[in-house]
Amino acid sequence: MKKASELIASQKPWVVLTGAGISTESGIPDFRSKNTGLWEQYDPMWVLSTDALVKRPEVFYGTGLRILMRFENARPNPAHEVLAEWEKRGLVEAVITQNIDSLHQKAGSQKVLEIHGHLRSAHCMHCGNKYPMQEIQSKVQKREIPPRCSCGGQIRPDVVLFGDLLPPDFEKAQVLAHRFPMIVIGSSLTVSPANLLPRYARKLIIINLESTPYDYRADIVLHGKAGETLTALDAEIKKLTSLTQ
Numbered sequence: 001m002k003k004a005s006e007l008i009a010s011q012k013p014w015v016v017l018t019g020a021g022i023s024t025e026s027g028i029p030d031f032r033s034k035n036t037g038l039w040e041q042y043d044p045m046w047v048l049s050t051d052a053l054v055k056r057p058e059v060f061y062g063t064g065l066r067i068l069m070r071f072e073n074a075r076p077n078p079a080h081e082v083l084a085e086w087e088k089r090g091l092v093e094a095v096i097t098q099n100i101d102s103l104h105q106k107a108g109s110q111k112v113l114e115i116h117g118h119l120r121s122a123h124c125m126h127c128g129n130k131y132p133m134q135e136i137q138s139k140v141q142k143r144e145i146p147p148r149c150s151c152g153g154q155i156r157p158d159v160v161l162f163g164d165l166l167p168p169d170f171e172k173a174q175v176l177a178h179r180f181p182m183i184v185i186g187s188s189l190t191v192s193p194a195n196l197l198p199r200y201a202r203k204l205i206i207i208n209l210e211s212t213p214y215d216y217r218a219d220i221v222l223h224g225k226a227g228e229t230l231t232a233l234d235a236e237i238k239k240l241t242s243l244t245q
């Protein structure tokens with residue numbers, strides 16, 4: 001913990017890559033943890049795929065999207081809050097997140113690259129017209145599946161599905177990963193291409209409950225809960241900076 005706090009303070013600013021593990025303390029289950037991971041119960045490659053979206057919309061809107069929307073009222077936890085504060089103090093350059101829950105923004109982070117999209121808005125697949133997410137929800141509640149735009153096209157959320165290309169944020173994330181040292185928080189680092197990003201980083205810290213395939217490349221690995229670990233690191237860094245002032 002002490003070594004990590006010294007490294008974070010001396011090599012700032014950092015780019016932070018987050019995964020579902022940072023939001024489990026906000027009550028959102030992650031994907032791959034044993035027993036609690038969402039994907040123990042559903043096959044994401046199907047219910048959240050472009051194939052289901054187009055060919056079996058009742059599966060996508062009825063099951064896939066409903067699972068994701070269950071967590072729309074989740075609140076940020078101390079891990080999100082520490083990262084937002086670190087951005088203000090110049091320790092964090094940007095957060096790259098695989099999460100679609102908007103919890104970094106809710107905690108106050110300004111620079112957030114959402115490489116798997118988000119659930120705040122939707123668009124028509126035919127004319128591109130933008131819609132608030134509530135529009136899809138109210139149409140689906142009225143059994144309008146798939147929900148339709150006034151042009152007749154299908155409306156889908158601005159979230160990245162299996163089978164989609166990644167959004168422009170991913171290219172920006174690659175640039176940042178080359179330029180800054182990286183802290184990974186709460187990701188199994190098993191999903192490509194997001195898990196390629198840590199390869200580029202000149203310094204790497206991983207904070208995760210379980211081991212990841214990148215632990216061997218990391219300068220420091222901290223196995224623990226994201227909220228507790230970041231709160232403890234923050235306290236250490238504050239001690240260090242008060243000593244040097």
Ligand code: APR
Pocket residue numbers: 018019020021022024025030031032033037044098099116185186187188189190191207208209210224225226227
């Ligand atoms: N603190 C730290 N780590 C945690 C915590 C916690 N409180 N809770 C869970 N974890 C760890 C788990 O041990 C696991 O290794 O977070 C990791 C979460 O891994 P995944 O469930 O695989 O989530 P993620 O890496 O974000 O998945 C990537 O896969 O299905 C797709 O698009 C989906 O964005 C997602 C992508």
